Amino acid sequence: MTGIKICGVRDVATMQVCADLHVDWVGFVFYQASPRYVQPEQARVLNDSTLSYRDGGPERVGLFVKADDETIERTLQSVPLDILQIYDTEERATTIKNRFGLPTWLARGVASSSDLPASAEVNGYVIEAPHKKGDDRPGGLGRTFDWTLTKEWSAPAFWMLAGGLNPFNVREALNASGAPAVDVSSGVEDSPGHKSHDLIKKFVEKVRLGG
Numbered sequence: 001m002t003g004i005k006i007c008g009v010r011d012v013a014t015m016q017v018c019a020d021l022h023v024d025w026v027g028f029v030f031y032q033a034s035p036r037y038v039q040p041e042q043a044r045v046l047n048d049s050t051l052s053y054r055d056g057g058p059e060r061v062g063l064f065v066k067a068d069d070e071t072i073e074r075t076l077q078s079v080p081l082d083i084l085q086i087y088d089t090e091e092r093a094t095t096i097k098n099r100f101g102l103p104t105w106l107a108r109g110v111a112s113s114s115d116l117p118a119s120a121e122v123n124g125y126v127i128e129a130p131h132k133k134g135d136d137r138p139g140g141l142g143r144t145f146d147w148t149l150t151k152e153w154s155a156p157a158f159w160m161l162a163g164g165l166n167p168f169n170v171r172e173a174l175n176a177s178g179a180p181a182v183d184v185s186s187g188v189e190d191s192p193g194h195k196s197h198d199l200i201k202k203f204v205e206k207v208r209l210g211g
């Protein structure tokens, strides 16, 4: 079954919707410049509001942008995360994986097939649209890229497709890319940082039923 990650969750009701729909992962954005930023203490409240992964809830993914060890350490002291999603170099992501002993995904902006990783030191990749000069953050921008680039790619690790997905294009994206999992944030919002439960349900339905 295609994996589903709902990223940028900030409120208990949305956590519950994600848990009720049995999505695989929810993402907490620990990047202050983001409209989806959550403080670690807030994330703790969200975490405590639904079943943990061990008890059948979604896995909790923490997003970190060029974060130092101390920031990640402090966050993990507040909220137990299952997976780290890193916006930095492959080398730094590998160091983080080894330092914290948690499954670690690296976000990779892809403009051409040469940007796709051929070997992996991390546990997975979030394959996204490339960043542009002037972007105030490296993800959650609702920007798509050429989905066919991944179709013939021999992925060296688990990966998911991200960037500009929504309930109306996700089927086409899955068909074109061959992705085993999808990640969505702004495409299931009715304003920046505010998740629409209706759009989340539609997104999950489209991924699972193909309709």
Ligand SMILES: O=C(O)c1ccccc1NCC(=O)[C@H](O)[C@H](O)COP(=O)(O)O
Pocket: 007, 008, 027, 029, 031, 034, 035, 036, 063, 065, 087, 126, 128, 137, 138, 139, 140, 141, 142, 143, 162, 163, 164, 165, 183, 184, 185, 186, 187
């Ligand atoms: O969501 C943000 O504001 C954000 C800020 C900094 C780093 C990553 C961020 N989001 C990442 C994601 O939500 C997803 O991994 C992905 O980029 C999909 O976003 P979207 O195009 O909005 O669906």
